[in-house]
Amino acid sequence: MRYVGHTGNLCGTHRGGSINCVTIPPGGGVITYAQTGAMYGIGFFIPFLLLMIPVAYVVQEMTVRLGAVTHRGHAEMIWGRYGAFWGVFSLLDLTVPTS
Numbered sequence: 001m002r003y004v005g006h007t008g009n010l011c012g013t014h015r016g017g018s019i020n021c022v023t024i025p026p027g028g029g030v031i032t033y034a035q036t037g038a039m040y041g042i043g044f045f046i047p048f049l050l051l052m053i054p055v056a057y058v059v060q061e062m063t064v065r066l067g068a069v070t071h072r073g074h075a076e077m078i079w080g081r082y083g084a085f086w087g088v089f090s091l092l093d094l095t096v097p098t099s
Contacts, residue, residue, distance in 0.1 A: 033045065033049070036048065074090075075087060075090060075091060078090045
């Protein structure tokens with residue numbers, strides 16, 4: 001019975017990063033991509049975007065799986081491991097570019 005719980009947990013987190021990655025585009029990333037496209041043209045933008053999709057997927061998957069295993073959120077993990085300064089910095093770093 002315990003094995004079924006772990007399997008269900010694994011199945012529940014599979015593809016979670018890809019859904020997050022596609023549905024919540026960060027505002028800072030969109031502005032950066034637009035500026036890069038304006039400076040270097042579409043010839044740089046499309047290959048760069050295709051190379052960044054796997055990177056974004058891996059980062060999102062790692063964050064989702066870390067939360068599923070530890071039962072703690074991303075900010076809570078940073079706050080507990082690195083202290084209040086880096087916790088506040090991480091929260092500001094996530095909120096300022098997207099607002």
